[in-house]
Amino acid sequence: MREWRLLDRIVLGAAWAAGLGLCLVTGAIVVYMGVRGFQYLRPDLLVTSPQIAEDGSVSGGILDPLIGTAVLTAIGLAVALPLGVCCAVWIVEYGKGGRARQSLGRLVESAIEIVAGTPDIVIAIVGIAVFQLGVLAPLSSKSPTGVVTGTSFIAAGLTMSLIALPPIYAATRDGLQAVPAHMREAAFALGKTRIATIRRVLIPSVRSNIATGTTLGISRIVGDTAIVVIVLGETLRNEPLNSTPIVGFLRGTGSTLTSYVFDNSPAGEGKAEDKAYAAAFVLLLFVLLLNIVVGRISRRQAHSSGFQAGGGRT
Amino acid sequence: MRAAIARLRQPWSDRRAELTLGAASLAVCVIVVGMVAFVAVHAWPTIEHNGGFAWLGSGGNLDGQLQRMFETGQHPPASAYHVRAWPVIYGTLLTTSIALSIALPLALLSSIFIVEFAPSPLRRVMVPVVRLLASVPSVIYGLIGILVLVPFVGNHLITGAQKTSVQSTVELTGASLLVASVVLAVMITPIMVALISEALSGVPASWREGAMALGVHRLRATLAVSLKAIRPAIVAAGALACARALGEAIMIFMVSGSRSFAPNLDHGPLIFLYEPLRTLASVIVDNKEGFGGSPAVNSTLYAFGLLLLISAIALSLGSYLIKLPLRRYQLK
Numbered sequence: 046m047r048e049w050r051l052l053d054r055i056v057l058g059a060a061w062a063a064g065l066g067l068c069l070v071t072g073a074i075v076v077y078m079g080v081r082g083f084q085y086l087r088p089d090l091l092v093t094s095p096q097i098a099e100d101g102s103v104s105g106g107i108l109d110p111l112i113g114t115a116v117l118t119a120i121g122l123a124v125a126l127p128l129g130v131c132c133a134v135w136i137v138e139y140g141k142g143g144r145a146r147q148s149l150g151r152l153v154e155s156a157i158e159i160v161a162g163t164p165d166i167v168i169a170i171v172g173i174a175v176f177q178l179g180v181l182a183p184l185s186s187k188s189p190t191g192v193v194t195g196t197s198f199i200a201a202g203l204t205m206s207l208i209a210l211p212p213i214y215a216a217t218r219d220g221l222q223a224v225p226a227h228m229r230e231a232a233f234a235l236g237k238t239r240i241a242t243i244r245r246v247l248i249p250s251v252r253s254n255i256a257t258g259t260t261l262g263i264s265r266i267v268g269d270t271a272i273v274v275i276v277l278g279e280t281l282r283n284e285p286l287n288s289t290p291i292v293g294f295l296r297g298t299g300s301t302l303t304s305y306v307f308d309n310s311p312a313g314e315g316k317a318e319d320k321a322y323a324a325a326f327v328l329l330l331f332v333l334l335l336n337i338v339v340g341r342i343s344r345r346q347a348h349s350s351g352f353q354a355g356g357g358r359t
Numbered sequence: 360m361r362a363a364i365a366r367l368r369q370p371w372s373d374r375r376a377e378l379t380l381g382a383a384s385l386a387v388c389v390i391v392v393g394m395v396a397f398v399a400v401h402a403w404p405t406i407e408h409n410g411g412f413a414w415l416g417s418g419g420n421l422d423g424q425l426q427r428m429f430e431t432g433q434h435p436p437a438s439a440y441h442v443r444a445w446p447v448i449y450g451t452l453l454t455t456s457i458a459l460s461i462a463l464p465l466a467l468l469s470s471i472f473i474v475e476f477a478p479s480p481l482r483r484v485m486v487p488v489v490r491l492l493a494s495v496p497s498v499i500y501g502l503i504g505i506l507v508l509v510p511f512v513g514n515h516l517i518t519g520a521q522k523t524s525v526q527s528t529v530e531l532t533g534a535s536l537l538v539a540s541v542v543l544a545v546m547i548t549p550i551m552v553a554l555i556s557e558a559l560s561g562v563p564a565s566w567r568e569g570a571m572a573l574g575v576h577r578l579r580a581t582l583a584v585s586l587k588a589i590r591p592a593i594v595a596a597g598a599l600a601c602a603r604a605l606g607e608a609i610m611i612f613m614v615s616g617s618r619s620f621a622p623n624l625d626h627g628p629l630i631f632l633y634e635p636l637r638t639l640a641s642v643i644v645d646n647k648e649g650f651g652g653s654p655a656v657n658s659t660l661y662a663f664g665l666l667l668l669i670s671a672i673a674l675s676l677g678s679y680l681i682k683l684p685l686r687r688y689q690l691k
Contacts, residue, residue, distance in 0.1 A: 053578050056468075057476065060578075063465050064472030067552070068485060070545060071492045074503065132387055135380035153384045156391040162599070162671045163394075164606020166640045167664045171394045173650050174401055174661075195650070207394075210387070240376035268496030270609040271640075275647050303498045310502050312613040318506060325499050336491050 075329070082326025085319040091327075095281045095305070095320075107324050109282045110305040113198070114267055114331075116294075117277075117301055120202025121209050121266045126259060128206070129213030132157070134243055137221040161211035169275040172204030176276070196278030198295045204276050208269060209262030216258025220251035253346040257339055264335040267328070270303040279304050279313075302328045398668055401661035404654065408440035414662065417445035421619035421637075425646055428655035435655040442659050446621040448666070450636035453536060453622065454611065455604045458543035462600060465544070466551035467586070467593075473552070474559040475581055489556075493549035501613035504542045509533040509614055517633050525626055529634055534616035537632040542610060547600035554599065558592030559585055591682040598678035602671050608640035615641065639663045 049057075093106030132153060140150030160168075177195035224247055232242040248255075273279075283299030300308070302324050307313050309321035371379075405414060424442050428435065473485050513533020522531045562585045570580040586593075616635020619642060624631050637645070643663055649656030 049576060049578070053576070056582075057578055060468045060472040060476060063468035064477060064481075064485060067465075067469050067492065067548065068488050071488045074495065074499075075491075077503065077507070078499065128383055128387060131380050131383035135377075135384045139377050139380065140384075149381070149384070149388075152388055156388045158675055159395075159672055160391055162602045162675045164602070164608065164640060164667050164671060166606060166608040166643055167398065167668050167671075168394070170643065170650070170661060170664050171397050174397055177650075207390070238370070239373045240371050243376070264494050268494065268498075270496065270498040271644065274609070274644065275650070303496060306498050306502055307609065307613075310613060311505055312501065321502060321506075325502050328496060329499060332494050332496065333491065336487065336494055339490070340487055 075333075078322070078326050078329050081322040082329075084322070086323040086326055090320075090323055095300075107302070107305060107320070107327065110300045110302045110324060111327075113273075113277070113283055113299040113301040114303075116198055116299075117202050117205055117273070118263055118266050120199065120295075121205035122259065122262065124203060124206035125209035125213055125262055126255075129210050129258065129262075130217050130248075130255060133214050133217035133221060134247075137218055138239065138243060138247075157211050157214050160207055161215075164271075165208055165269055166271040166275075168204060168207055169272040172200060172207075172272060172276045176200040194278060196276055196298050198277065198297065198299060201272060201277040204272050205266045205269065208272070209266050212261035212265060213255070213258035216254045216261065217251060220254025221247060224250055253342050256342050257346075260335050260339045260342065264332055264339075267331055267335070268303065270307055273301050273304040274307060277301065277304065279308060281305075281308070302331075395668060395672075398661055398665045402658060402665040404658040405440050405442060405662040408437045409442060414442050414444055415448060416443055417621070418443040421446050421642070425619075425642075425649075425656065425659065428653055428659060429646075429649065431653050431655050435653055440655050440658065442662075444639075444659075444663065444666075446619045447637050447639050447642045447663070449621045450536075450615075450619075451605060451638040451640070453636065454539050454543055454615075454638055455601060457536070457540035458547060458604050459597070459601060461540070461544035462548045462551060463597060466548050466555055466596070466600075469548070469552050470555040470559055471578075471581055471586075473556045475577060489549045489552050492545075493553060497546065497607060497610040498613075500542050500546055501610040504538055504610065504614035505534070508538045508542065509535075512538055512633070521626075521630055521633065525630060525634075529618065529620055531630070531633045532616065532635070533633075534614055534635050535633045536615070536622050536636050539611050539615040539636070542614060543604050543607060546607065546610065547604050550603060551596040551600050554592055554596035555589065558589040562588050594678050594681045598674045602674050605670055605674075606640055606667055608638075608644045611638050612641035612644045617645075639667055 090106035091111065092108055094108045095105040095110070136150050136153060140146050140153075173195040175195075176197070228246060228250070229242055232246050233239075237245070277300070278298030279300060280298045281300055283294065283297060285293040285297040306321045306325045306328065309317045309324070311318070406412075419441075421442070421444065428440075428442075469489075473482055473489075477485060510533060512535060513531070516537075517531050517533060525531060559581075566584050566588065567577075567580045570584045571577065575583065615637065618635050619637040620635050622631050622634035622636050640663075643660050646656060646660060649660055
C-alpha cells in the first residue's frame with residue numbers, strides 16, 4: 046500500500062470510514078434505544094392496556110398495541126402467503142409455454158414489482174378508499190354518525206397483505222428457479238403429474254425460501270406505520286365495533302406498536318415520550334428477533350446436506 | 360356436499376391446478392391495476408378543477424389552501440379545489456436528492472469495504488449489521504430524529520442570530536431539511552449496500568485477477584473492473600433507494616416541521632438547510648383526517664398520491680430501460 050498514490054490511499058481510508066461508520070450508526074441506534082428502553086420499560090407495561098390519565102397524557106401499558114400488531118400480522122400473512130406462493134409457482138412452472146402465458150407472466154412480474162416499489166403511504170390511501178366503498182362496508186368500521194370510515198382491523202390487515210406479498214413472492218420464485226431441472230424430470234419420469242410434483246417435490250424443497258420470504262414479510266408488516274395510521278383509525282385502545290365476539294373486534298379500530306410510538310411522540314398527540322421509548326424498544330427487539338430468524342434460516346439452508354434449493358437472500 | 364368435498368380431495372388434474380394458480384396470479388394483477396386506477400379516479404377532480412397541470416405550480420400558501428378545503432364540507436364548489444402543490448413537490452425533490460447524494464457514495468464505499476478490504480471477522484459482523492439497519496422501522500428513525508436530532512440542531516447548531524434573521528417568515532426550531540435529509544440518507548444506505556455488495560461479490564474473480572496481473576493494485580482493479588461491471592446493479596440500487604426516499608412519509612413528518620414551506624436560499628445555504636419543509640408523502644399524513652371529510656381535501660391528497668405513484672412506476676421503468684444496454688456485460 047505504500048506505493049499507492051495519495052488519491053487511492055484517501056479512497057481506501059474513505060472506504061474504511063464508510064464501513065466503520067455504518068457499524069457505528071447501527072450500534073448507536075441499538076444502544077440508544079436499549080438504554081432508553083431499559084430506562085422506561087417495565088414488565089407490567091407489557092400486560093396492561095393504555096389509558097388516558099387525567100392530565101391528558103397516556104398511562105398504562107402497551108398490551109393493546111401488542112395485540113393489534115399480532116392481529117394485523119396474522120391477517121396480512123393469511124392472505125399474502127398463499128397468494129405469493131401461488132403466484133410464484135404459476136410463474137415458474139406454468140408461465141413459460143406459449144405467448145399468452147408469457148405475456149401474463151411478465152404482467153404479473155411487473156405488477157408485483159410495481160407493488161414492491163409503491164410507497165406504503167399510497168397503498169394506505171388506496172386501502173382506505175377501497176374500504177370506504179359501500180359494498181365493503183360490512184368489513185370496515187363505524188363512525189358514530191353511520192358514515193363508513195373505511196378503517197378497521199380487517200381493512201388494515203388486507204392492505205398489509207399487499208406489502209407483504211413481494212418478499213414472499215420473490216423468495217419463493219428464486220427458490221423454485223434454483224431447483225435443478227433433473228428433480229422435476231425425475232418426478233415426471235416416475236409418472237407424477239405436474240401438480241403432484243409441485244405439491245410433493247418442489248414446495249418441500251423450497252420450504253426455507255418460503256420461510257425467509259415470510260419472515261421478511263412479517264418484518265415489513267410489523268414495521269409499517271403509514272398503513273396503520275391511515276387505515277386502522279388511530280384509537281389508543283383496541284375498540285371493537287360491537288359486542289359480537291371476534292367479528293366485532295376485527296371490524297373495530299385499534300393501535301399497533303408503530304402507531305402507538307407515533308402517537309406518543311411529539312409528532313402525534315401524546316406527551317408520553319417514555320411510553321414511546323418503551324414501545325419503540327419492544328418494536329426494535331421484534332425486528333432484531335426476526336432478523337436473527339432470517340439469518341438462521343439462510344445459514345441452515347446453506348449448510349444442510351443433500352439437495353437444497355439455493356437462491357433466496359443471504 | 361360430501362360428494363363435492365370428496366371430489367376436491369382427489370388429486371387435482373393439471374388443468375384445474377393451472378387454472379387455479381393462474382387465477383391467483385391474475386387476481387394480483389387486477390388488484391394492482393385497480394390500485395392505480397383508484398388513485399387516478401380519486402385524484403381526477405383536483406386535476407380537472409385546477410385546469411390540467413396548473414396545480415403543480417407555485418402560488419399561495421399550501422397550508423392555507425388545505426385548511427380552506429377542510430372548511431368547505433361535503434359539497435365543495437369548484438373553486439374550493441384550488442391548490443398549488445409546488446412547495447411540497449420542491450420539498451420532496453430536495454430531500455430525495457440530498458439524501459441520495461449522501462447515500463450513494465457512502466453505499467459504494469461501504470460495499471467496496473465489505474467485499475474487498477474488511478477483515479473476515481469484521482465482514483461477518485457487517486452483513487447482519489447492514490440487514491438490521493435496513494429493517495429498522497421508519498417510526499424508530501423518526502423517534503430518534505425528533506427526540507434527539509431535532510433538539511440538538513435546534514439548540515446547538517442554529518444560533519440565535521440565525522433564528523431572529525428569519526423570524527418574520529419562518530420559525531427555525533431544528534425540525535429541518537438538514538435532519539430530514541441526513542436521517543433519510545441513513546435509511547436508504549443499507550438498501551443500496553445490500554444490493555451493491557451482493558453484486559460486487561458476484562463479479563468473477565478472474566476479471567479482477569486479470570487486472571491485477573497487469574499490475575493494477577486491488578483498489579484500482581475493483582474500481583476499474585468490478586464497479587463498471589455491476590453498473591446495472593448500481594442503477595437498480597439507486598432506483599430502489601430513490602423510490603424508498605420519495606415515499607417516506609412518517610419519518611419525514613416527524614422531523615421536518617409543521618409547515619408546507621419551501622426552503623429558499625435567500626439567507627444563505629446554512630439557513631436553507633435549517634428551514635422546515637413538507638414532502639408529498641408527509642403532507643398526506645398531516646391531513647389524514649381529510650379522508651372521511653371534504654371531497655376537496657380527499658381529491659387533493661389523492662392527487663399527491665398519484666404523483667408519488669407515477670414517480671415510483673417511472674423509476675421502476677427507467678431503471679429497467681437503463682439496465683437494458685448494460686446487459687451486454689452479461690452480469691445481472
